[in-house]
Amino acid sequence: MQPSSRANPNAPQLWLPAEQLARFAAADTDAHRLFTSPQAWIERFGDDLLLSYKDDFSRADALSGLAEWEQLTGFRHRRLFGKFIPMHNEERVAPVLIEGDGTAPLATIVRDSGTQFGVDFSAGYSAGLFIDQRANRALVRQSGGGRVLNTFAYTCSFSVVGALAGGETVSIDLSRKSLDRGRANFALNALDPAGHRFIADDVVEVLPRLARRGERFDLIVLDPPTFSRGNQGRRFQVERDFEALLVSALELAAPRARILLSTNCTRLSGRALEGIARFAFKATRRSADFHTEPPLPDFPRETGAQTLWLFLRN
Ligand SMILES: C[S@@+](CC[C@H](N)C(=O)[O-])C[C@H]1O[C@@H](n2cnc3c(N)ncnc32)[C@H](O)[C@@H]1O
Structure with missing residues (x-):
């Protein structure tokens, strides 16, 4: 998929094809990337998404692409978290909720080829898998x-x-x-x-x-x-x-x-x-x-x- 909202047409971007989403489901995997560009990427952890971004422009670009991707694939996220990727490791911060129920538990369980792993969006910079x-x-x-x-x-x-x-x-x-x-x-x-x-x-x-x-x-x-x-x-x-x-x-x-x-x-x-x-x-x-x-x-x-x-x- 090539979202029409691509701001920089020269930047290589990859949105997960709907067929690959189906292959992950068949393999009992719900933890995977669904979007990658040089300045931002989105990971799926079960029903939740985590957008990592290096600047606000790339964040906005990824978010508008996401709306299109969800329309195309039928996937609907429960919550969307965002994580700024700083230049220096010591400036790292935990993800913050961008969209979805702020009262739901921040810990959840995902599946990786049938194996279960705990993920916790409040645990710090990395969610756990x-x-x-x-x-x-x-x-x-x-x-x-x-x-x-x-x-x-x-x-x-x-x-x-x-x-x-x-x-x-x-x-x-x-x-x-x-x-x-x-x-x-x-x-x-x-x-x-x-x-x-x-x-x-x-x-x-x-x-x-x-x-x-x-x-x-x-x-x-x-x-x-x-x-x-x-x-x-x-x-x-x-x-x-x-x-x-x-x-x-x-x-x-x-x-x-x-x-x-x-x-x-x-x-x-x-x-x-x-x-x-x-x-x-x-x-x-x-x-x-x-x-x-x-x-x-x-x-x-x-x-x-x-x-x-x-x-x-x-
Ligand atoms: C990149 S993560 C490893 C990821 C892991 N292999 C996985 O796939 O889930 C790095 C880990 O190394 C640990 N660590 C860093 N320095 C260490 C050291 N000198 N001895 C033991 N653990 C260390 C950190 O606490 C952190 O949990």
């Missing part, structure tokens, strides 16, 4: 379980699908609150969180500790933030620290383990992730085949997280 990881979650779900290590776990979506695949999971995140939301996500999917481990600590410190104890994992998720502060205020900067993080993770990787490398850092391309992996393999005498999931139907190229799977050979 990264929809651009859909294909990687599906790959974990098909992985056959084993021992799953989910680092920077946030609300534990990778752990939930690992557990649904029959795996024993360990989730690590600095935020106790996020891990509590992770436990709730386990319960939502009839999984007993008591059978899984949740470690509220700094990944950089926990990985060597697990290695010293001789723990080994069949699947490891490494999806660090671009920048964060860990224990004792230690800075983690993904471009500088991803290689050392992967070297630590390789110490924990069982033979033929699968490792997911993922980043939202726009300065790290898929190529750069391959380069990081090659250096880490040299240091640890491991080797792997590279694998990338096909692009998602709701994300234009070069949008969403950069991800690379390592299927270890030894």
